[in-house]
Amino acid sequence: AQSVAQPEDQVNVAEGNPLTVKCTYSVSGNPYLFWYVQYPNRGLQFLLKYITGDNLVKGSYGFEAEFNKSQTSFHLKKPSALVSDSALYFCAVRALTGNTGKLIFGQGTTLQVKP
Amino acid sequence: GAVVSQHPSRVICKSGTSVKIECRSLDFQATTMFWYRQFPKQSLMLMATSNEGSKATYEQGVEKDKFLINHASLTLSTLTVTSAHPEDSSFYICSARYTSPLEAFFGQGTRLTVV
Numbered sequence: 001a002q003s004v005a006q007p008e009d010q011v012n013v014a015e016g017n018p019l020t021v022k023c024t025y026s027v028s029g030n031p032y033l034f035w036y037v038q039y040p041n042r043g044l045q046f047l048l049k050y051i052t053g054d055n056l057v058k059g060s061y062g063f064e065a066e067f068n069k070s071q072t073s074f075h076l077k078k079p080s081a082l083v084s085d086s087a088l089y090f091c092a093v094r095a096l097t098g099n100t101g102k103l104i105f106g107q108g109t110t111l112q113v114k115p
Numbered sequence: 116g117a118v119v120s121q122h123p124s125r126v127i128c129k130s131g132t133s134v135k136i137e138c139r140s141l142d143f144q145a146t147t148m149f150w151y152r153q154f155p156k157q158s159l160m161l162m163a164t165s166n167e168g169s170k171a172t173y174e175q176g177v178e179k180d181k182f183l184i185n186h187a188s189l190t191l192s193t194l195t196v197t198s199a200h201p202e203d204s205s206f207y208i209c210s211a212r213y214t215s216p217l218e219a220f221f222g223q224g225t226r227l228t229v230v
Contacts, residue, residue, distance in 0.1 A: 034218055036221070041206070041224065041226060042223055042224060043119075043121065043208050043210075043221035043222050043223040043224045044159075044208065044210075044221040045221070046218050046220065046221075049218050088156075090158065090159070102149070102161060102164060103149075103161075103210075103219060105158045105159050106158065107157070107158045108156075108157070108158050110156075
């Protein structure tokens with residue numbers, strides 16, 4: 001069965017410090033991996049995706065993520081956090097094989113950046 | 116990125132009435148749209164997958180007669196919550212994707228409150 005896990009409910013960092021939001025996945029076949037951000041009472045905004053190629057993916061707002069096949073991880077990172085980065089972050093996966101187009105989401109991680 | 120517009124953003128209705136939520140892809144043709152439900156501080160739960168011109172595919176446990184989905188054109192899908200009850204109060208989010216299986220784009224969500 002396909003699944004995505006975000007082991008941390010909340011991540012707290014100080015403004016200016018690097019941040020990491022963790023994500024691990026389990027799929028059959030090669031994965032498409034995504035990160036989305038959600039602000040209160042809003043829909044999801046696309047941050048970045050991994051399809052194939054370079055394991056380090058750069059996305060919107062200075063975020064990047066590293067695909068690690070051996071560890072089945074796709075952690076979201078940013079070198080220097082901003083208070084405005086505080087939001088709910090979702091990792092999602094879609095398998096290439098038997099693809100129906102459905103995304104499977106992790107449970108979400110709340111990022112709190114303090115001034 | 117592509118724009119998905121969801122309307123209304125917020126609706127309050129009386130118990131027993133029906134509510135329709137619209138999801139439009141503004142600058143692309145969406146062959147597939149997805150409807151999600153999100154409870155407070157929780158992940159997105161996929162309710163159904165909607166393909167243009169055909170019946171929606173509902174996830175297990177989702178009542179198709181209660182949550183009516185219509186995808187009559189390549190740019191519009193609607194979700195109608197019939198005979199709404201307070202337990203249907205939730206945040207509903209739609210997403211749409213291109214014909215190729217890349218990232219999905221999300222509407223801004225609809226906060227439904229049934230009183």
